[in-house]
Amino acid sequence: MSAHELPADRIDTSTAHSARIYDYIIGGEDHYPADREAGDAMVLEWPALPVHMRANRDFMQRAVRYLAEEEGIRQFLDIGTGIPTSPNIHEIAQSVAPAARVVYVDNDPLVLALSQGLVSSTPEGKTSYIEADMLDPAAVLDAPAFRETLDPGEPVALTVIAIVHFLLDEHDAVGIVRRLLDPLPVGSFLAMSIGTAEFAPEEVGRVAREYAARGMPMRLRTFAEAEEFFDGLELVEPGIVQVHKWRPDGTGTEVIRDADIAMYGAVARKTG
Template sequence: MPEHRIDTESAHSARIYDYILGGDDNYPADREAGDAMCREWPALPVHMRANRDFMHRAVRYLAAEAGIRQFLDIGTGIPTPPNLHEIAQAAAPDARVVYVDNDPLVLSLSQGLLSGTPEGRTVYVEADLRDPADILGAPGSGRPSTCRSRSR
């Protein structure tokens, strides 16, 4: 991944989200933008955490209680622990998870972080939400086995 594709001088939505959630993958421009957003919408961090908490509860239920074994996370953003595959595979080690995003920053940060259990699989696909056929046809999206990406 060429580093020149990642602009650390300008605020980036995924890094702002990471910052507001308390993550480490952000830069001064992201923190400044996040602080400005929170001044205008003081409850934003609470709403963002509630969104993550809901995702955790829903995935845990689907994997543990409903028997779901395949998850597709479109627009995954920067990995923020616990990630979807960690929640799903804690409840069902054989769960398969495909993360999809079209952001080179997300791809760069995801490559080493999104590894699943030996029984399940975790895959990252670089694709665009506006092209579902591309997502569903991407290597690994049907039966994930390794972390792969598609360049756009």
């Protein structure tokens, strides 16, 4: 079911939404005129925005495949899932290990309405969707779907992709991520992408102002601030880098300049 087939009272179509803007810019179909207007305005300010967003999604796919193939991770907890776009995390993980299990978390009514695309698991595996706000980690960890889908005694990959730039200083983004990671066993992983303005400050600053004008203020972070999310963890090589530089697999056809990317990415292991 596309956004256009949903009951009108399920979602607010009059104002732009970050997940729908993202969906529009990467070529999806679950968006409305307000989202398209916002996306067009943002791309006008920074023409590289579509390249940046696609590179972020490619990073997610490489990170999940790495975790499933090379680290043997069979459980994933995805925070701030967004609108389903194939391949989703469970499709990538289950293509490697059909018994992989995934819990998706978001609090957007459109994502909830489209969540059937997130729970179409293989027979051997399992996927679940939790409607919860990442600002309340306990609501995620205490949800029945979390306990019924994931084994707390086995490692879990916590994926937090392209979401913490919408958490302001008063939200304590580092603390939120840590409260989600702390209950997970040793051997678990954190995979994140973190918005930054360090490579194209003027252009990204203009995009951030477009978001803020639509009620979506952003907190872009420096490299040092990105490092804080990984304190006490063991970073996987190459460490914290722009997302297009994290273990590129040579499959991309776009020429990507550093100035086109406003996201740090990293994967790290919990060792204690």
